[in-house]
Amino acid sequence: MRVVVTGREGQVARALAERASSAGATLIALGRPELDLERPQSIAPALAAARPDIVVNAAAYTAVDHAESEEAQAFAVNAAGAGAVAAAARALGVPVIQISTDYVFDGSSLLPYREEDATGPVSAYGRSKLAGEQAVAAATPDHAILRTAWVYAPFGKNFVRTMLRLGEERSEVAVVGDQTGCPTSALDIADAVLSVARNLVAGPGDPALRGVFHMAAQGEADWASFAEAIFAEAAAHGRAPVAVRRIATSDYPTPARRPANSRLDGTKLAAIHGVRLPPWRGSLAACVARLLQQEALERQP
Ligand SMILES: NC(=O)C1=CN([C@@H]2O[C@H](COP(=O)(O)OP(=O)(O)OC[C@H]3O[C@@H](n4cnc5c(N)ncnc54)[C@H](OP(=O)(O)O)[C@@H]3O)[C@@H](O)[C@H]2O)C=CC1
Ligand SMILES: Cc1cn([C@H]2C[C@H](O)[C@@H](COP(=O)(O)OP(=O)(O)O[C@H]3O[C@@H](C)C(=O)[C@@H](O)[C@H]3O)O2)c(=O)[nH]c1=O
Numbered sequence: 001m002r003v004v005v006t007g008r009e010g011q012v013a014r015a016l017a018e019r020a021s022s023a024g025a026t027l028i029a030l031g032r033p034e035l036d037l038e039r040p041q042s043i044a045p046a047l048a049a050a051r052p053d054i055v056v057n058a059a060a061y062t063a064v065d066h067a068e069s070e071e072a073q074a075f076a077v078n079a080a081g082a083g084a085v086a087a088a089a090r091a092l093g094v095p096v097i098q099i100s101t102d103y104v105f106d107g108s109s110l111l112p113y114r115e116e117d118a119t120g121p122v123s124a125y126g127r128s129k130l131a132g133e134q135a136v137a138a139a140t141p142d143h144a145i146l147r148t149a150w151v152y153a154p155f156g157k158n159f160v161r162t163m164l165r166l167g168e169e170r171s172e173v174a175v176v177g178d179q180t181g182c183p184t185s186a187l188d189i190a191d192a193v194l195s196v197a198r199n200l201v202a203g204p205g206d207p208a209l210r211g212v213f214h215m216a217a218q219g220e221a222d223w224a225s226f227a228e229a230i231f232a233e234a235a236a237h238g239r240a241p242v243a244v245r246r247i248a249t250s251d252y253p254t255p256a257r258r259p260a261n262s263r264l265d266g267t268k269l270a271a272i273h274g275v276r277l278p279p280w281r282g283s284l285a286a287c288v289a290r291l292l293q294q295e296a297l298e299r300q301p
């Protein structure tokens with residue numbers, strides 16, 4: 001199975017590159033300048049040349065706060081770009097997997113979100129990603145939209161690496177405690193995406209395998225308790241302890257609003273695709289261990 005992913009250096013793209021061979025897949029990553037989601041005319045030729053059995057659109061404009069002042073660019077990449085990727089996949093006669101986000105919800109529900117729950121993004125990023133879901137669905141019926149959340153990896157830009165960096169500079173970090181979600185490892189996402197890809201390729205006419213699915217780690221955390229877990233893992237590897245001061249969202253002003261609750265319910269993905277991501281705590285432990293091992297190696301003379 002030839003899996004073509006958009007974006008070369010993104011967390012999910014790099015995780016797919018790392019995990020593909022153990023899933024018996026060949027991974028081809030396409031990025032700028034050859035494939036630029038802001039240049040729709042670049043997309044179909046780049047995808048065609050890569051001869052995919054399936055396309056995964058993992059590239060996106062992901063700077064949540066910057067998107068508030070660059071909404072047009074966020075829409076160009078996340079909405080028009082995603083639609084163009086899906087249209088190109090359709091022209092090639094292959095399915096597309098669109099990676100989407102928990103930020104399509106407004107966060108007012110007290111329960112984990114299910115696929116049929118009403119969306120209502122409260123940020124420009126969330127609006128652009130919801131428009132992307134709609135553009136993909138309009139472009140081809142042969143799609144799976146996989147919504148994930150709070151992605152981290154041993155590489156790329158993410159909350160885990162930010163906390164480990166801050167923890168080297170300070171003995172206390174202030175973190176919001178009133179936003180709850182599902183911290184999800186990009187490596188677990190990669191394994192799940194590859195399973196879904198296999199199912200879509202093996203079941204070309206099966207509408208049940210298509211549509212929207214929630215794909216996040218099991219369990220839940222708020223950002224403050226997630227930070228506490230990161231520092232606990234680091235301390236287990238000999239790092240100095242770091243205290244987390246739990247603050248309210250109102251004490252941490254940001255340009256973008258974020259949902260108070262964006263937990264995702266993975267029941268549908270498990271029932272239909274047989275895929276359940278692991279609980280977040282063990283995946284976090286593996287990520288922190290790998291980061292600190294890399295760091296120790298880099299420090300060796
Ligand atoms: N990060 C998160 O917490 C979450 C992410 N998601 C979604 O998951 C997907 C993967 O996210 P993640 O791996 O974290 O993303 P990253 O921010 O790590 O990477 C995004 C990638 O998109 C590429 N990209 C941006 N603009 C363009 C463009 N115009 N043309 C081509 N490529 C472009 C970037 O390229 P370059 O390296 O050149 O900048 C980068 O490789 C995205 O769809 C995101 O919306 C969903 C929930 C949570
Ligand atoms: C760095 C830092 C952040 N925070 C807060 C800000 C924010 O509410 C929360 C997380 O910060 P981030 O910048 O990682 O959040 P954010 O970039 O909003 O993360 C989101 O990214 C997009 C792409 C998604 O799709 C979402 O699922 C989600 O992962 O923690 C603190 O309270 N203290 C800190 O020191």
Ligand SMILES: [Mg+2]
Binds near residue numbers: 062063064
């Ligand atoms: Mg961010």
